[in-house]
Amino acid sequence: MRGKWMAIVWPAFLMACVLEILVFALVDPQGLQWLGLPLELPRKGVYTLAFFTFWAVTSVSSILTAVLSLSAAEINEE
Numbered sequence: 001m002r003g004k005w006m007a008i009v010w011p012a013f014l015m016a017c018v019l020e021i022l023v024f025a026l027v028d029p030q031g032l033q034w035l036g037l038p039l040e041l042p043r044k045g046v047y048t049l050a051f052f053t054f055w056a057v058t059s060v061s062s063i064l065t066a067v068l069s070l071s072a073a074e075i076n077e078e
Helices: 002-026 043-068 072-077
Strands: none
């Protein structure tokens, strides 16, 4: 079971790192707005929130890939 989770979480972590680098190479965290109001978070807070959001989204993508790659026999077995 641990190996299955590592096969999902580790690639998602790496992709979250790549997305963090790409997004914040182009976007200034101090220039972000939410509903027309400036975001009241420090830079590190924006980086952290964005990283965990990227990680969650890419984890969901990896989970869906793992589920969709199961054969009918594997699904019925569990």
